[in-house]
Structures are given as C-alpha cells and as structure tokens.
Amino acid sequence: MTLRAVIYARYSSDLQSTSSIEDQIRLCRERASRAGWQIVGSYEDAATSGASLMRPGIQRLQQDARERRFDIVLSEALDRLSRNQADIAALYQNLTFAGVAIETLAEGRIDEMHIGLKGTMNALFLKDLAAKTRRGLRGRVEAGKSGGGNAYGYTVLRHMGEDGEIRRGDRKINEDEAAIVRRIFTAYADGMSPNRIADQLNREGIPGPRAGKWDKSTIHGNPKRGTGVLNNEIYVGRLVWNRQSFVKDPATGKRQARPNPESEWIVTDVPELRIIDQALWDRVKTRQEGRKIEQTDREAWERRKPRFLLTGLVKCGCCGGGFSTIGKDRLGCSNSRNKGTSVCTNRTGITRQELEGRILTILSERLMDPELVKVFVAEYIAERNRLAAGHVDDRAVKQKELAKVIKDQDILVNALLAGTPPERIKAKMEQLETRQKQLERELATAPAPAALTRIHPRMADNWQERIRALIAGLTEPDREGEAREAIRGLIEKIVATPVPTKGKRMSLDLTLHGDLAGILALSLNADRLSGQQKTSCEQEVEESAGFLVAGARNQRYLRLVERQIPKLAAKCNLF
CATH class of the missing domain: 3.90.1750 (Hect, E3 ligase catalytic domain fold)
Structure with a gap:
C-alpha cells in the first residue's frame, strides 16, 4: 500500500530567505519519491519560532492528522517541527495516537529515543542561544549602542x-x-x-x-x-x-x-x-x-470596582475599538478618548446599568421567536439526516467491497486447489489480503452512525426559562459569578454605534453578536449551571450544537438556516 505523506517546513526569522521553505520542500519531495510515497499536501510556517506550537501550519497539520488524511509527516529535521522539549513530545504522542509516523531527512524515522535525546538537545540549544544573545546585547549596551529595537527620536x-x-x-x-x-x-x-x-x-x-x-x-x-x-x-x-x-x-x-x-x-x-x-x-x-x-x-476606585458583566465584549461601531471605563459606571470608546476624535468621532457614552439592561432584554425577550424556531428545527433535522445518510452510504460501500475482496480470495484458493501454479496467483492474493486489512481497519475506526438528536419545537420556551434563571442568578451572591460567566459565554461581541435621536442628541444602537453554539446548547437542555456530569443525551445535544457551527463544511447549512430565519439573524447577528 502506498503511504500518503505530507511535508512540513519552517524557518525562524524574517532575516532568513523565504526560499528556505522551497528548499526544504524540494528535498522532502525527493526523499518521498525515492521511497515511493504519495505527497498529498504540505504545511509551512514562515518567519516563526520553533519554541512554541502556536503556529498556524503545525496546528492545521495536527487537525488533519486527527482526521487521518495522511500516514506520515516528512520534514527536514526534528527541530523544524519544534525546538521545545515538551511540545515535541506532545506532538509525537498526538501523531502516534492518530496512526501517523514522523520521518526527517536528518534523523530518519522518529521514535521515542529521538524524542528524548533530540528534544533535550534542542531545548539546551535554545537556552544556550538565549544566554549568548543576552550576553552580546549587554556588551553592545555597555558600549552605548542599541540593545535591540529603537526609541522614537x-x-x-x-x-x-x-x-x-x-x-x-x-x-x-x-x-x-x-x-x-x-x-x-x-x-x-x-x-x-x-x-x-x-x-x-x-x-x-x-x-x-x-x-x-x-x-x-x-x-x-x-x-x-x-x-x-x-x-x-x-x-x-x-x-x-x-x-x-x-x-x-x-x-x-x-x-x-x-x-x-x-x-x-x-x-x-x-x-x-x-x-x-x-x-x-x-x-x-x-x-x-x-x-x-x-x-x-x-x-483606589479602579482597584475596588467589581468586574463588569460585559467587560471586553463591547466594540465601537465606528472604529472597531473597545469600550472602556470613562467615568464611574460609564463606558465609552477607548480610541476616541485615548487617541482623539481624529481617530474616532464616537464620543457617545452609556451607563453600565443601561447597557446591561438592554443586552439582558435582548437575550431574554427578543432572541427566540417560537415561529422561527419551528423552521430552524425542521432545517436542522433535515441536514442531520442528510449527513447521517452520507456516513451510512460510505460505510455500506466499504462493507460491500470487503465482502467482494473476501469472495475473490476464496476464488483464488479454489483455483490453487484445482492445480493452478502458486506463482501465478501469489501477487494477486497478497494484494487482496492488504486491501482486506485496510478495509477492516477503516471500518473498525469509523464512527458508528450517530442517532439523530430530536429538538423539541418548544425549545424557545425552554430558552426563556433558562436565560431568566441565569439573569435571576446575577442577584444571588452564591450564584452571581457562575451566572455571569454563563451569560458572557453566550455573547461573542456587542457593537455600539452612535445614532441621532429625536431631540438631536446621540444615543447608542446596540447589536448583539451571539455565540450560536452556546445559545443552542443552553436552549437544547444543556444546563451550564448544573455543575453535574452530563447525561449521554445532554452530551449529544452539545455535540449537535457544535456541529451546527463547526466550520467551512457546515457553511451550506448555515446559509440555508440564515435564509429561512432572516428575522432572527437581523435581531441578533448570529451568523
């Protein structure tokens, strides 16, 4: 069976040549060609340190590995993947769990010994490099030169x-x-x-x-x-x-x-x-x-002030900057106050009490429309059925192919018993056996068809009860912190845009952007305040809510729901 390989390449600094990535990929392609591997993709991180795994390329690689899109990762050297001892060990464990091997041009096939020895060597290299760099900078500073960076002027x-x-x-x-x-x-x-x-x-x-x-x-x-x-x-x-x-x-x-x-x-x-x-x-x-x-x-007041329910969630509709405290219990655009009206002209403020009251009203009274929820439920069930049918069809195809492979093997055995020379059927038998093992592995690891979560059309009523219970918890000392975190978890951001009123005074129009997965989890019986272990039903509900907003593969579904319930999208900007 031909192995599916991907290439990972990285260089550390803006001062290095961008051709370094191309050189690494070219050498890895030559290695894969000699081994007969099929290159199915590549991942790159340019001008990014190997001291951390917080890199987009390596993060995408790990995600695709969990989805079993390839069998082996090929890189120039182990330090291209990471120089951090703990990170490289964790990466190796994650890829091994996903059934993915690591091979480098410098070290060959990577195993636990490489992880221990090379990980330690790379960690010591980083520590030694930091010490030498610091020593060099100190010498420059003592000589009156720049120690890195520059001051204005x-x-x-x-x-x-x-x-x-x-x-x-x-x-x-x-x-x-x-x-x-x-x-x-x-x-x-x-x-x-x-x-x-x-x-x-x-x-x-x-x-x-x-x-x-x-x-x-x-x-x-x-x-x-x-x-x-x-x-x-x-x-x-x-x-x-x-x-x-x-x-x-x-x-x-x-x-x-x-x-x-x-x-x-x-x-x-x-x-x-x-x-x-x-x-x-x-x-x-x-x-x-x-x-x-x-x-x-x-x-002293800043140190004593309690944490604001919506801290960090309010954004200016004019410049996109954050809202911060401009007076006791009053908020306004940070850019307008700190950088001046030449950067942002939004000088309209709002009291904390008014802001909280208006947002809680949106959450409790305007978020769930019973008529629109019925359309939502119908579309949700239809999409889950379509995807479930696709999983079942794929599993059925593999099961059918496995049965045919076994049948073909029986035919070859009968031919052998009938006197056919073994050398004539040996290669075909090995091919069938390899394919049989591959199909059996795929069927064993493939998830079983998930049962469809039944969303009751009265989820709007359930939402009303739960959100009002959370709001009531804000006034109870023993529940206030937990209720506050639960409510914050339902909100992605709040956009405050100044609009004129009848009296020619400016007021703020508030647009709530909600966390769709969190809102659905709460309205579908996933209680955020229970503190108890979730039942299998509740777990399925939360997974279903996550499925609804899981990314690009569900964009078709999100667009469909948005067309069906435009009033809900307009009220809350959930999509």
Missing part, C-alpha cells in the same frame, strides 16, 4: 567599519522626531494632558513611534517600568537596559514581561544622544509626582 545606523565589517547598533538623533519629543515634554510640563497631546498630533497627521496613531499611553506610559515617551531616560542621555525580562507562559505560548530588580539594570551614559535638557525633564517629573496625588482616589 533616533535613527539606528548601519555602516562599514575600518576593518571592512558592517557595524550595527550606533544611533544618531533624528531631528524631525526629536522636535516632536521636545514638543511633547514641553506641552506636558505646561499642563496639557497626554490625551490632548495625542489628539493634536493625530489631527496634524504626525505618525506615532510605529507609524501608527498616537495614544495617551504611548506618551505617559508607566513611570515605574520606564515605558512611554515621558519616562524614557535616553532623552536625557542615560541608556537603561534590562529593566524587565520576558518569560513564556507554557499554557498560551505568549511572553509575559516581569520587572527586574534595579540592581540588575545596566545603565550607560550617552550624552551625545540627549534631546531634553535637565530643567525640562525635572518639570515633567515634578508634574508626574503631583498627578499621583490627584489620581489616588480614582486608582
């Missing part, structure tokens, strides 16, 4: 040294940007707020540090961590490095910053890079100290 130089080597890391003052830095310091020292400074810069079309819009946090930053324009000591000729270190969260693969003690900071005087005179710097620091006293009450 400077240009990093790259030039040829006397010895013919390319020199990197030297900086010079960018006079155009330096003028903006002086303007920011002067405006702040004269009493202007960071928000107003950012708004003015954005109105004048002056690009921010990363060529984007200015934000008030870009200006005021965090004085303790030295972030923000107003806190960067390089503007007074002091280069401070190693204020913080980064540690990767093993659960998410993302780096988190952690402050280092001041004793570990590396401070180098670079007077030639001074932009701000000492008197102006001191005026800014004096005002910052004074504002700490002014903000004490607000910061």
Whole structure:
C-alpha cells in the first residue's frame, strides 16, 4: 500500500530567505519519491519560532492528522517541527495516537529515543542561544549602542567599519522626531494632558513611534517600568537596559514581561544622544509626582470596582475599538478618548446599568421567536439526516467491497486447489489480503452512525426559562459569578454605534453578536449551571450544537438556516 505523506517546513526569522521553505520542500519531495510515497499536501510556517506550537501550519497539520488524511509527516529535521522539549513530545504522542509516523531527512524515522535525546538537545540549544544573545546585547549596551529595537527620536545606523565589517547598533538623533519629543515634554510640563497631546498630533497627521496613531499611553506610559515617551531616560542621555525580562507562559505560548530588580539594570551614559535638557525633564517629573496625588482616589476606585458583566465584549461601531471605563459606571470608546476624535468621532457614552439592561432584554425577550424556531428545527433535522445518510452510504460501500475482496480470495484458493501454479496467483492474493486489512481497519475506526438528536419545537420556551434563571442568578451572591460567566459565554461581541435621536442628541444602537453554539446548547437542555456530569443525551445535544457551527463544511447549512430565519439573524447577528 502506498503511504500518503505530507511535508512540513519552517524557518525562524524574517532575516532568513523565504526560499528556505522551497528548499526544504524540494528535498522532502525527493526523499518521498525515492521511497515511493504519495505527497498529498504540505504545511509551512514562515518567519516563526520553533519554541512554541502556536503556529498556524503545525496546528492545521495536527487537525488533519486527527482526521487521518495522511500516514506520515516528512520534514527536514526534528527541530523544524519544534525546538521545545515538551511540545515535541506532545506532538509525537498526538501523531502516534492518530496512526501517523514522523520521518526527517536528518534523523530518519522518529521514535521515542529521538524524542528524548533530540528534544533535550534542542531545548539546551535554545537556552544556550538565549544566554549568548543576552550576553552580546549587554556588551553592545555597555558600549552605548542599541540593545535591540529603537526609541522614537533616533535613527539606528548601519555602516562599514575600518576593518571592512558592517557595524550595527550606533544611533544618531533624528531631528524631525526629536522636535516632536521636545514638543511633547514641553506641552506636558505646561499642563496639557497626554490625551490632548495625542489628539493634536493625530489631527496634524504626525505618525506615532510605529507609524501608527498616537495614544495617551504611548506618551505617559508607566513611570515605574520606564515605558512611554515621558519616562524614557535616553532623552536625557542615560541608556537603561534590562529593566524587565520576558518569560513564556507554557499554557498560551505568549511572553509575559516581569520587572527586574534595579540592581540588575545596566545603565550607560550617552550624552551625545540627549534631546531634553535637565530643567525640562525635572518639570515633567515634578508634574508626574503631583498627578499621583490627584489620581489616588480614582486608582483606589479602579482597584475596588467589581468586574463588569460585559467587560471586553463591547466594540465601537465606528472604529472597531473597545469600550472602556470613562467615568464611574460609564463606558465609552477607548480610541476616541485615548487617541482623539481624529481617530474616532464616537464620543457617545452609556451607563453600565443601561447597557446591561438592554443586552439582558435582548437575550431574554427578543432572541427566540417560537415561529422561527419551528423552521430552524425542521432545517436542522433535515441536514442531520442528510449527513447521517452520507456516513451510512460510505460505510455500506466499504462493507460491500470487503465482502467482494473476501469472495475473490476464496476464488483464488479454489483455483490453487484445482492445480493452478502458486506463482501465478501469489501477487494477486497478497494484494487482496492488504486491501482486506485496510478495509477492516477503516471500518473498525469509523464512527458508528450517530442517532439523530430530536429538538423539541418548544425549545424557545425552554430558552426563556433558562436565560431568566441565569439573569435571576446575577442577584444571588452564591450564584452571581457562575451566572455571569454563563451569560458572557453566550455573547461573542456587542457593537455600539452612535445614532441621532429625536431631540438631536446621540444615543447608542446596540447589536448583539451571539455565540450560536452556546445559545443552542443552553436552549437544547444543556444546563451550564448544573455543575453535574452530563447525561449521554445532554452530551449529544452539545455535540449537535457544535456541529451546527463547526466550520467551512457546515457553511451550506448555515446559509440555508440564515435564509429561512432572516428575522432572527437581523435581531441578533448570529451568523
């Protein structure tokens, strides 16, 4: 039987050539051709570190492996798949469970010994590389050069040294940007707020540090961590490095910053890079100290405030940015407040109480229309029946072919007994035996036809009861946290768009985008608050709800339902 192979290729840095991917794939194709394997696909991750599995290519590979779309993964070397010891072990276990082997050009067929030894070697390589990189950066900083990245107001130089080597890391003052830095310091020292400074810069079309819009946090930053324009000591000729270190969260693969003690900071005087005179710097620091006293009450309230039911779920309908607190119990567009009206003109706010009340009303009273639910149920059952019939048909075809293979083997046995020379039927018999084993494996691993979940047409009534029970739980201390999380789980996002009212005042139009799988699970008897083990019926209901929104293969069904119940889609934007 011809093995179905896929190729995985990766390179780590933007500085590497994109042809690296093509070279890896070409070498792997040559290896597959020599082995007689059929290449059925390839997966690539360009300019992506191998220290984490949070890569789109490797994630798609694992998903397709679970669906048994290939038999072997071919790569240039094991470190192309991952350099993390735990990740490569987990990847090997997942692929082995799916019946997929790994082979590399460097190591050959991968087994447990390769995972242990190479995984350890790759992990040590990453640790050693990090230590050497950090040591090199420290040497550059102590020499007054850039330790990575660049501050606004400077240009990093790259030039040829006397010895013919390319020199990197030297900086010079960018006079155009330096003028903006002086303007920011002067405006702040004269009493202007960071928000107003950012708004003015954005109105004048002056690009921010990363060529984007200015934000008030870009200006005021965090004085303790030295972030923000107003806190960067390089503007007074002091280069401070190693204020913080980064540690990767093993659960998410993302780096988190952690402050280092001041004793570990590396401070180098670079007077030639001074932009701000000492008197102006001191005026800014004096005002910052004074504002700490002014903000004490607000910061205390921020620490005490309870978690908002819809925190992080509200988006601005004008710019797409988030809504945040603009006053006690009042929310507004973050971009409009932080970056100015040149970025977003939505200055309409809404109280927390009004926002929660309107959203809970949509969930409890406007979400489920009994007449539309009947159409929904009919379409759901029809689609499940169609897919179930397809699974049954495929299984029946394989069973029929298996019966024919066994029958053909019996014919060959009878021919052998009748005196036919064995060498004439040996090859055919081996082919039939191989096909028989393959069919038996596929039938053994194929899921049995699933029973159709019966959705009662009164699911709307059931929804009303359950959502009202959740809302009631918000007022009960022992259930408030659980009810809040359950309700948040039903909402994907809320879009708040300003609209004029009769009195020429602006109000916010709220559009609820719901999580269809969560809404169906709750309305189909999957109780999110029970805390008990799900029954087989409830488990099937949740799987059915997941099936409804499982991705591209169900888009036909979603479009069909959307046509049948347009009023529901218009009310809730579920699709």
